[in-house]
Amino acid sequence: xxxxxxxxxxxxxxxxxxxxxxxxxxxxxxxxxxxxxxxxxxxxxxxxxxxxxxxxxxxxxxxxxxxxxxxxxxxxxxxxxxxxxxxxxxxxxxxxxxxxxxxxxxxxxxxxxxxxxxxxxxxxxxxxxxxxxxxxxxxxxxxxxxxxxxxxxxxxxxxxxxxxxxxxxxxxxxxxxxxxxxxxxxxxxxxxxxxxxxxxxxxxxxxxxxxxxxxxxxxxxxxxxxxxxxxxxxxxxxxxxxxxxxxxx
Amino acid sequence: xxxxxxxxxxxxxxxxxxxxxxxxxxxxxxxxxxxxxxxxxxxxxxxxxxxxxxxxxxxxxxxxxxxxxxxxxxxxxxxxxxxxxxxxxxxxxxxxxxxxxxxxxxxxxxxxxxxxxxxxxxxxxxxxxxxxxxxxxxxxxxxxxxxxxxxxxxxxxxxxxxxxxxxxxxxxxxxxxxxxxxxxxxxxxxxxxxxxxxxxxxxxxxxxxxxxxxxxxxxxxxxxxxxxxxxxxxxxxxxxxxxxxxxxxxxxxxxxxxxxxxxxxxxxxxxxxxxxxxxxxxxxxxxxxxxxxxxxxxxxxxxxxxxxxxxxxxxxxxxxxxxxxxxxxxxxxxxxxxxxxxxxxxxxxxxxxxxxxxxxxxxxxxxxxxxxxxxxxxxxxxxxxxxxxxxxxxxxxxxxxxxxxxxxxxxxxxxxxxxxxxxxxxxxxxxxxxxxxxxxxxxxxxxxxxxxxxxxxxxxxxxxxxxxxxxxxxxxxxxxxxxxxxxxxxxxxxxxxxxxx
Ligand code: SF4
Numbered sequence: 001x002x003x004x005x006x007x008x009x010x011x012x013x014x015x016x017x018x019x020x021x022x023x024x025x026x027x028x029x030x031x032x033x034x035x036x037x038x039x040x041x042x043x044x045x046x047x048x049x050x051x052x053x054x055x056x057x058x059x060x061x062x063x064x065x066x067x068x069x070x071x072x073x074x075x076x077x078x079x080x081x082x083x084x085x086x087x088x089x090x091x092x093x094x095x096x097x098x099x100x101x102x103x104x105x106x107x108x109x110x111x112x113x114x115x116x117x118x119x120x121x122x123x124x125x126x127x128x129x130x131x132x133x134x135x136x137x138x139x140x141x142x143x144x145x146x147x148x149x150x151x152x153x154x155x156x157x158x159x160x161x162x163x164x165x166x167x168x169x170x171x172x173x174x175x176x177x178x179x180x181x182x183x184x185x186x187x188x189x190x191x192x193x194x195x196x197x198x199x200x201x202x203x204x205x206x207x208x209x210x211x212x213x214x215x216x217x218x219x220x221x222x223x224x225x226x227x228x229x230x231x232x233x234x235x236x237x238x239x240x241x242x243x244x245x246x247x248x249x
Numbered sequence: 250x251x252x253x254x255x256x257x258x259x260x261x262x263x264x265x266x267x268x269x270x271x272x273x274x275x276x277x278x279x280x281x282x283x284x285x286x287x288x289x290x291x292x293x294x295x296x297x298x299x300x301x302x303x304x305x306x307x308x309x310x311x312x313x314x315x316x317x318x319x320x321x322x323x324x325x326x327x328x329x330x331x332x333x334x335x336x337x338x339x340x341x342x343x344x345x346x347x348x349x350x351x352x353x354x355x356x357x358x359x360x361x362x363x364x365x366x367x368x369x370x371x372x373x374x375x376x377x378x379x380x381x382x383x384x385x386x387x388x389x390x391x392x393x394x395x396x397x398x399x400x401x402x403x404x405x406x407x408x409x410x411x412x413x414x415x416x417x418x419x420x421x422x423x424x425x426x427x428x429x430x431x432x433x434x435x436x437x438x439x440x441x442x443x444x445x446x447x448x449x450x451x452x453x454x455x456x457x458x459x460x461x462x463x464x465x466x467x468x469x470x471x472x473x474x475x476x477x478x479x480x481x482x483x484x485x486x487x488x489x490x491x492x493x494x495x496x497x498x499x500x501x502x503x504x505x506x507x508x509x510x511x512x513x514x515x516x517x518x519x520x521x522x523x524x525x526x527x528x529x530x531x532x533x534x535x536x537x538x539x540x541x542x543x544x545x546x547x548x549x550x551x552x553x554x555x556x557x558x559x560x561x562x563x564x565x566x567x568x569x570x571x572x573x574x575x576x577x578x579x580x581x582x583x584x585x586x587x588x589x590x591x592x593x594x595x596x597x598x599x600x601x602x603x604x605x606x607x608x609x610x611x612x613x614x615x616x617x618x619x620x621x622x623x624x625x626x627x628x629x630x631x632x633x634x635x636x637x638x639x640x641x642x643x644x645x646x647x648x649x650x651x652x653x654x655x656x657x658x659x660x661x662x663x664x665x666x667x668x669x670x671x672x673x674x675x676x677x678x679x680x681x682x683x684x685x686x687x688x689x690x691x692x693x694x695x696x697x698x699x700x701x702x703x704x705x706x707x708x709x710x711x712x713x714x715x716x717x718x719x720x721x722x723x724x725x726x727x728x729x730x731x732x733x734x735x736x737x738x739x740x741x742x743x744x745x746x747x748x749x750x
Contacts, residue, residue, distance in 0.1 A: 001736055007710050009660070013670045014703060016710035023721050030728025033721075035714050040660040048614060050636030050645070051653040058660035070740050085630075106743050118739060119732055138615035171572045175613025182611055183695030184263045188576045189613070190699055218700030221685060 004034045004069035006062065006108070008079045009041035010210045011231075018075050018210065021237035022111060026073075028240065029119055033073075039065035042079040047086060049177050056090055063087075063100045071118065072108040075233055076209045077140020080110040085143060110140060111233055112149035112208060123156035126239025127246065131161045133202035134232075135193070135216065137209035138171050150208060150232055157239055163200040167192075174215040190219045197227060204228045206235050252396055252580045258611045261581040268578075274409045275399075275578045279569040282403075285512020286566060286621070293508060303505045304625045306498045307560035310459075310490075314550065314559075317459040317492045318541070324462030328524025331538045334489075335368070341542045342373035345451070345484055348538055349379055352482050354448035358440075360466070360473035361385040362453025363401060363563060364486045364542050367585045370451065381451075382443045384472040386436055393420055399579030399587060402510050402565035407578045440472070450480035450534065454487035455562070456502055457539075460495045463523040464539065467506060467516040474520055483525070483534035489541050490559040496521075502562060505623040509564040545598030554634040555597050560624045561590055567628060570621035573611055583608055589618035589628045596635055606644045609635035667711060674705045 003026070011018045023033040039062055043055035062083070066072045074080045087101035115121045134154065140146040154162055173179065173189025193216055197205050205220075205227050207213045217229035230238075253265035265271055290296040310317055322332045335341035341364075349357070357374055359365060359381060371392070374381040383392045387404040391397065393416045398404030405413065414427035417435055425431055452473055456465040464485050466473045477483050493502060507513040526533030549555045568574045568588030579587030583605060584595030592612060596605040609632050618628040639645060659665050680686045685701040696702065 001733070001740070009666070012710045013673070013705055016706055016708070016713050019710040019714070020717055020721075023717065024724065027721050027725045029732060030726050032725055033718075035711070035718070037711060037714075038663045040663050040666045043660070046653055046656050046660075048633055048636070049649070049653065050633065050638070050640035051656075052637055052640075054653045054657035057657045061661065061663060071736070118736060120735060138613075138617070142616040142620050169617075171613050171615035171617065173572070173613055175615070178610065178613045180693070180695040182259060182262065182573075183698060184259070184266055185573055185576055185611065186613065186695075187699035188266055189572055214703070215700060218696075218702060221701040221703075222699060 001071070002034055002069045003031050003071045003073065004036060004066055006039060006042075006066065006072050006074045006079065007035070008074060008076045008210070010214065011075055014214070015210050015231065018231045018233055021231070021233040022073065022075060024237050025115075025124060025233060025240065028124075029121065034069070036065040036069075042082040043090070044078065044082050045176050047082065047090065048175075052090060059087060059090055059101075060097070063091075063097060063104060066104055066107075067100065070107060071114065072104065073111055073114045074108060075111045075231055076211070077110045077137050077144050077146055078209050078211055080108055080113075081139040081143040083108045110144060110146055110208065112153055113144070113146060116149040116152055122152040124153065124236050124240055125243055126157045126236050127159050127243040128157050128235060128239035129159035129242075130203045131163060131201065132204045132206055132235070133163045133165045133197060133200040134168070135165055135172065135197070135205060135207045135212060136168055137207055137212045138169075140208050141169065146208065153232065153236065154206075157236070158243075160239075163202050166196045166199055168196075170196075172212045172216050174211045176211070179215065186215075190215050194219045194223065194225070198225060202227065204230055204235065206230050206232050208232055253578065258581055258583065258607050262577040262611065265577045265581045270409055270412070271407050271578050272576065274407055276575055278403060278406050279575050282511055282565075282569040283621075286509055286569070287512075289508040289512040289514060293504070293514075299501065299504055300623055300625055302501050303562075303623050304560065306493060306501055307562070307624045308557065310492055310494060311550070311556060311559045314490065314492070317494060318489065320459040321457050321462050321492055322541075324460065325524070325539055326462070328462055329537070330462065330524055331536070333538060333540045335540050335542045335544070338368040338542070338544045341368040341486065341540050341544070342370055344538075344540050345370055345486075346373055346377060348482065348484055349374065349377070349449060352448060352536070354379055354482070356380040356382070356443070356447045357449040357451050358382050358384050358443050358447035358476055358480065359388070359451040360453065360468065360476040361388055361404070362451070362486050363398070363585060364453055364488050365451065366398060367544060368486070368542060370486070382440070382447070384440050384444070384470075384476055385468070386433060386470060386472075389436055389440065390416060393417070396580070397585065400565060400568055401563050401586065401588075401590070402568075407580065444475045444479045447476075447480045449482045449484060450476035450478075451484045451486065452476050454485050454491055454539075455506065456499060457487055457492045458494075458496055458499065458521070459492050461523055463521050465499060466520045466522070467503075467518075468520075469511075469513075469517040471518055474518055477520060477522055477534070478532040481535045483522075483537045485522075485537070485539045487539055487541050489543050489546050490561075506562055506564050509562075509566040509621070509623040545600065548600065549597060555593075555631060557626050558593060558597055558631065560626055561594070562624060563590075564623055566621040566623060567618035567626075570617040571612075572615065572617065573613065577611075582611070589632075590626075593628055593631045593635060597631075601635065601638055601642070603642075603644045606639050609639065663711075667709070670705065670709050674707060674709075677704055 043058035047055035091097040173186040179186040253261040255261040390405040400406040525537035574588040681704040
């Protein structure tokens with residue numbers, strides 16, 4: 001069984017600990033994560049801006065990288081959504097690549113989907129004694145319907161105090177190039193989101209998409225707010241290691 | 250400030266974002282509408298199934314629009330209605346004016362109609378010296394302010410009650426207190442006289458029923474009923490896509506529309522009008538005209554990416570759900586329609602010319618519009634399709650084209666991508682302070698004006714992987730038989746054509 005990691009360009013370059021956390025967590029269930037090096041980016045920055053030819057160049061590396069994988073796991077609802085919803089459209093005029101994108105779509109899972117739906121794991125045995133709030137990213141929750149999975153995983157984390165985020169489902173204003181092109185609108189959106197995060201008085205903001213967390217985290221930092229921003233995989237892995245240390249494993 | 254200023258969406262949005270009154274008013278009301286919708290749909294139950302039913306009815310009608318249009322026209326004519334067809338906005342205005350001239354009309358009283366805004370009917374009447382008065386309270390307010398509507402359902406959503414009191418006080422010639430009851434009372438008295446004087450009543454149309462040629466109007470104030478019964482002549486403006494096949498289908502629409510629009514279980518008044526006044530009728534117009542407006546709608550027919558746009562029932566739910574609309578209000582958008590539906594409809598109806606090119610950028614593609622839409626129009630996808638057509642037509646800036654060429658080159662090869670990240674790790678050194686880039690210049694300044702950027706770590710994930718995987722190898726546990734079986738089963742199911750969605 002070949003289970004492969006699609007790290008996503010943003011986590012690859014900016015947030016390597018997320019890949020480490022995923023590999024570390026899955027190792028505990030007997031999964032040896034495989035990382036095909038030829039992958040780059042899902043192509044969304046170009047695709048969403050309307051540059052489909054440019055997006056295809058990037059998407060092809062993903063099609064090739066995971067051609068012989070049985071499962072592909074992604075630490076991003078947005079990049080998973082790109083594969084699921086738009087790859088078949090992007091390659092509709094190329095019979096071979098269209099077929100490949102349909103196959104890739106079938107085996108690609110966002111990280112929490114894979115844990116809960118495939119492995120049937122909702123309790124990773126983590127201990128994380130902090131106050132945590134959660135931002136459900138739009139693409140994951142709306143386009144892929146990932147709503148329960150992260151909640152189930154978090155509800156089993158011991159010692160953790162969960163505070164719901166007010167207006168959680170509102171977009172944080174990231175939107176890729178939108179944040180640059182319509183910077184004032186995007187800025188107003190992220191300011192509002194940070195405000196809501198601060199209202200929870202959480203120590204940690206957790207999410208499933210590093211684009212959004214780069215945005216919200218960057219804004220919190222801009223205002224010098226000491227909120228820790230983590231991908232859920234990182235939180236769970238840290239929690240598992242906490243538990244193992246206290247148990248003396 | 251009354252209307253956000255600027256020549257494009259970005260500039261108008263910038264100006265709107267500084268207008269606290271506007272933003273507060275829009276936030277307040279969209280929030281109320283959104284919560285109302287949530288409560289009403291939850292209470293109704295099975296909302297997803299109703300949405301799907303609504304989508305199917307609309308999609309079916311639109312894919313057989315020629316058939317249903319001819320049925321509608323045939324049946325309306327059989328009831329004595331004069332039916333006209335307006336290929337473009339100016340034709341609709343011209344036809345309305347001809348009717349007014351023919352009837353020797355001096356004044357028109359209108360109920361709410363977005364199509365009438367789209368074809369600028371008030372201006373056309375005024376040019377001829379015919380008074381045209383809005384009788385919907387919200388429309389009346391913005392008519393006094395000389396502004397277009399900023400929301401499909403709540404035209405004056407951008408005004409608070411103090412601003413409204415000022416406008417109505419001017420009209421009344423006395424100071425009216427900012428109390429909704431008193432203000433509405435004044436408007437009602439004022440408009441009642443207009444109803445009695447008006448020669449023509451002009452209405453919009455929520456649904457045209459093909460099987461009987463009837464016009465159905467949803468409203469809350471009762472003014473549309475007055476408009477369609479008191480004056481001797483009635484003109485109804487109807488977008489050519491507004492049809493549904495039968496009265497049975499109306500049940501579904503009557504369930505979806507008010508709940509999505511305002512969170513009401515039912516609209517206060519729902520009028521079905523079949524032809525002009527008959528011999529034994531107590532009221533109604535002597536003469537009834539329906540002007541069916543195309544104005545760019547037929548361009549969407551047969552377009553695989555945009556045909557669904559015609560399924561829209563103009564409920565405004567996508568506006569209320571949209572975080573961008575909520576921050577910038579309706580006047581930041583170009584054209585008559587605002588919010589997510591407007592961002593797609595305006596360019597689409599106007600042949601996607603360069604003039605409208607920037608509105609599709611005013612979205613983070615969060616999909617809240619799609620989720621809110623009672624007939625499931627994928628507006629977030631359509632925004633991307635619009636951007637794609639813009640690129641194909643060469644409307645985008647040269648700097649952006651260059652950047653995308655760079656993207657294509659880098660992301661087309663993992664070796665180049667790796668090198669670029671390496672170069673970034675080294676090159677960023679001058680910019681990084683305490684692990685963050687805070688510079689507010691250069692191409693990223695839109696980003697850094699609101700956020701710091703974390704510095705690239707010394708080594709990317711792919712650089713760390715060989716060492717990491719060797720380390721993690723030590724913690725690999727045996728897999729449980731149950732898990733292995735599950736995974737096997739999923740892979741097997743996929744081969745048989747199953748697999749997850
Ligand atoms: S697109 Fe959907 S949500 Fe928006 S106005 Fe039309 S029907 Fe309503």
